[in-house]
Amino acid sequence: MQGEKIFASGLGTVTHALISLNSGPKVQLALIDVTDPRRGDATQWDMLGMRATASGTYNFSGLPLGEEARIGAPGDYLKEPHFVGGVWRIAALQAGAAAGLIDAAASALRDMDRLEAEAQLARLMQVLMRVWAGMALVERAGQASVGDHEEETIVGTSIAARLYTEEVALDTIKAVEQSLGLRHFTASSETGRMARDLSVYLRQAARDAFLQRAAGQALSSEKATWGVFG
CATH class of the missing domain: 2.40.110.10 (Butyryl-CoA Dehydrogenase, subunit A, domain 2)
Known part of the structure; x- marks a missing residue:
């Protein structure tokens, strides 16, 4: 070699x-x-x-x-649908990491008696709801990968899960930074370490090409817009 x-x-x-x-x-x-x-x-x-x-x-x-x-x-x-059609596994990691980051941030805020502030609750809950939605999309993509669906439908659903959980994870990082302030950026901060790890992991290649491929399938017909279980 x-x-x-x-x-x-x-x-x-x-x-x-x-x-x-x-x-x-x-x-x-x-x-x-x-x-x-x-x-x-x-x-x-x-x-x-x-x-x-x-x-x-x-x-x-x-x-x-x-x-x-x-x-x-x-x-x-x-070979598809196991290559790009398998990126829902990456989405599962992204969603789980975002949920873990929110959990760690909430724990830190509780320790500081700052979690009860309405602004904190609203900020973190807004991203947590989207994380839950991302988890549901990941589950949908995973089920599609073993179902009786056309190859591009499986691939498009998997891409959608991958891209959506990436966006949610990025917004989660931003929300945690705003909630914890400068404490989040100290060298010993657990949330800071988690956010740095997640930021690096999120930077996968060919995002725009993925989006175009998924859109080409999902918007190709009225029936396709309803997704794999429509």
Whole structure:
């Protein structure tokens, strides 16, 4: 093999990594031993968040690639509705992280006897309701992925869950910052750490392309606008 992965997580912790080989429509996965500590470089992870993931670069150049290491056939990784159609799992993480951040913020405010203020209750409840709505959409997308639906319907619903929970999570971070003030930005702040981790995780690629693809399916006909259970 030749090359390295720049966002490798679990350096020094995991024994094997599931990596993509080559690129394009025929990309293939392989399960590779990554126990050589000399190949990993955690100093290359300079993100402000997700520090606990033990991420960095890992150099795969020179490692052997036997047929037994290959997972599936070329192109299997990108097959729908399991590739983009599976991003509802990312949405589940985003919704859960947003709920956890609200929970931590509410706990901090209770400890300071500041939660009973009407402005605090209204600010956090407004985003919490949207988090709950996002969770319902995630569940809907997950059910669609195992149901008898057209491929693009499954993909579009999954994308919708992914994008909506991203927006809700970003608004949750903003609401928590406003509620806690400067305490949220101290080095020891638990909500600050959670928000930084979530901010980094939310930055997935190709957001605009995802939105256009979902819209192309959902707005293609009157029937499609009702969604997978309409």
